[in-house]
Amino acid sequence: MTSTQELKEVIKDTLENRGVLGQIKARIRAEVYNSLDDTSDSKPPLSNENMMINELIREYLEFNKYKYTASVLVSESGQPKQPLDRAFLAEELNVEEDRNSTQV
Secondary structure: OOOHHHHHHHHHHHHHHHOHHHHHHHHHHHHHHHHHOOOOOOOOOOOHHHHHHHHHHHHHHHHOOOHHHHHHHHHHHOOOOOOOOHHHHHHHOOOOOOOOHHHO
């Protein structure tokens, strides 16, 4: 019969191997941040330049499946919950997209 400690280690290893443990930790961090977020502390207005930079960072985070990190960025920065259209971003940043870059 295995000990409780061995069972904990097996469960931890299994969750790590599946990538679930990191997601759980990220979700806990996001929830802790949200519970500590002081809504009485007003944030400065979001400039267009910062909105574009934040949107590029969000796209990177979501592409790499860092969804909880992206949700904290949106919450903390005041970025709109709905992502900006990629075609709009490309036009605003004067980026020419081709067949390869549209998949990234």
